[in-house]
Amino acid sequence: MTHLTRHPIDVGDLLATVQSAERGGTCVFLGTVRNDADVTSIDYAAYEAMTFEEIERILAEAHERWPESRVMLQHRLGLIPVGEASIAIAAAAPHRDAAFAACRYVIEEVKKRVPIWKKELHVDGSATWVDPSGKPVAGGLRDR
Amino acid sequence: MAKVSVRFFARYAELAGCDWSAVNVSTPATVGDVIARVREVFPGTQAMPPRPLAALNRRQVKHDALVNDGDEVALLPPLSGG
Numbered sequence: 718m719t720h721l722t723r724h725p726i727d728v729g730d731l732l733a734t735v736q737s738a739e740r741g742g743t744c745v746f747l748g749t750v751r752n753d754a755d756v757t758s759i760d761y762a763a764y765e766a767m768t769f770e771e772i773e774r775i776l777a778e779a780h781e782r783w784p785e786s787r788v789m790l791q792h793r794l795g796l797i798p799v800g801e802a803s804i805a806i807a808a809a810a811p812h813r814d815a816a817f818a819a820c821r822y823v824i825e826e827v828k829k830r831v832p833i834w835k836k837e838l839h840v841d842g843s844a845t846w847v848d849p850s851g852k853p854v855a856g857g858l859r860d861r
Numbered sequence: 862m863a864k865v866s867v868r869f870f871a872r873y874a875e876l877a878g879c880d881w882s883a884v885n886v887s888t889p890a891t892v893g894d895v896i897a898r899v900r901e902v903f904p905g906t907q908a909m910p911p912r913p914l915a916a917l918n919r920r921q922v923k924h925d926a927l928v929n930d931g932d933e934v935a936l937l938p939p940l941s942g943g
Contacts, residue, residue: 748943761942762870762871763942764868764870764916764919764935764937766919767916767919767920767935768942770919770920771919792942792943803943804942804943824943827942827943828940828942828943829940830921830940831940831942831943832870832916832935832937832940832942833940833941833942833943834870834871834872834938834940834941834942835941835942836871846871846872846938846941847941848872848938848939848941849939849940849941850939
């Protein structure tokens with residue numbers, strides 16, 4: 718399974734890559750596009766080569782920390798409407814503690830390290846790059 | 862002299878007016894030197910913060926990392942994936 722897709726994410730396919738008879742706990746995280754203010758959709762762009770390598774490193778780190786777990790993730794790129802998933806992470810482990818921990822680790826590291834950017838598209842046709850640092854960007858201030 | 866590829870993404874690509882270029886810098890040179898050269902060649906990028914996030918050959922680095930001929934430096938706006 719590829720880490721980047723331009724199509725809707727199939728969670729069933731993602732689960733199939735991590736589940737097995739010996740892994741009794743599976744945790745799924747979905748990040749979906751929120752209907753903040755007048756946002757209709759978000760356009761996701763990536764530095765794809767680095768994103769792929771960084772995701773591979775993060776998954777390898779998760780495996781090192783929770784050796785019996787298996788984690789897979791998919792990030793969607795391009796235009797994603799409100800309500801649809803931009804990222805899905807599935808983590809399976811023999812017991813739930815490791816499944817939750819590995820899933821949490823991966824999403825937090827993705828947020829910090831993976832070179833992906835989102836541009837919010839608004840009802841009035843305008844667009845704004847999201848700056849999570851809260852500093853002003855062209856077109857307005859974004860605090861997320 | 863080193864020729865370094867430079868990649869711009871998201872808002873920085875809009876500021877630069879392109880998403881890819883190459884600059885020449887006198888060696889030894891750092892990522893910071895490449896960014897200084899970029900600000901000269903692409904005046905729009907002067908609107909970037911003083912110390913933008915940067916990657917060298919697809920890994921995030923500090924601005925004092927040394928660059929070599931043929932390297933790729935990427936300028937990364939604040940990340941907002943997930």
